[in-house]
Amino acid sequence: MHPNVERVAAALRAQGAAGQIVELPDSARTAQAAADQLGCEVGAIANSLVFDADGAPLLVMTSGAHRVDTGKVALLVGAEKVGRATPEFVREATGQPIGGVAPVGHPAPIRTLVDVWLDKYDEVWAAGGHPHTVFPTTYEELLRITGGAPAEVG
Numbered sequence: 001m002h003p004n005v006e007r008v009a010a011a012l013r014a015q016g017a018a019g020q021i022v023e024l025p026d027s028a029r030t031a032q033a034a035a036d037q038l039g040c041e042v043g044a045i046a047n048s049l050v051f052d053a054d055g056a057p058l059l060v061m062t063s064g065a066h067r068v069d070t071g072k073v074a075l076l077v078g079a080e081k082v083g084r085a086t087p088e089f090v091r092e093a094t095g096q097p098i099g100g101v102a103p104v105g106h107p108a109p110i111r112t113l114v115d116v117w118l119d120k121y122d123e124v125w126a127a128g129g130h131p132h133t134v135f136p137t138t139y140e141e142l143l144r145i146t147g148g149a150p151a152e153v154g
Contacts, residue, residue, distance in 0.1 A: 004129035008105035029099030031064025057093035112148035
């Protein structure tokens with residue numbers, strides 16, 4: 001098991017999360033690729049998107065069916081500017097690569113917003129720390145394990 005996946009699995013266990021990490025045969029760097037492999041709606045994929053909010057990392061867990069409105073998110077978090085983070089910024093903040101960023105298992109806690117749209121699904125899938133791994137969870141569990149705030153991000 002990849003070290004990132006081991007860290008995420010340990011963080012999930014420590015938080016009492018119910019789902020187990022699943023390894024996919026192909027990379028799931030996009031919500032559509034993950035949904036196709038899992039046989040679920042793209043909206044049930046919880047994308048982990050890291051943004052640069054005035055120099056601080058901000059994790060937005062959004063439905064794969066949505067695009068994040070960075071202007072709306074900036075207002076929600078009180079930031080002057082929220083923009084897409086560079087791959088280096090993402091790896092530094094999370095220890096994980098873009099396309100595999102999990103909602104947990106980071107070197108330090110990251111402020112997190114969780115898209116309320118994900119509450120429409122009984123089960124959602126989030127990345128497991130590597131582009132080939134995911135785990136099942138629920139909206140409520142995602143809020144709990146991330147310490148995230150529910151938000152309309154689209």
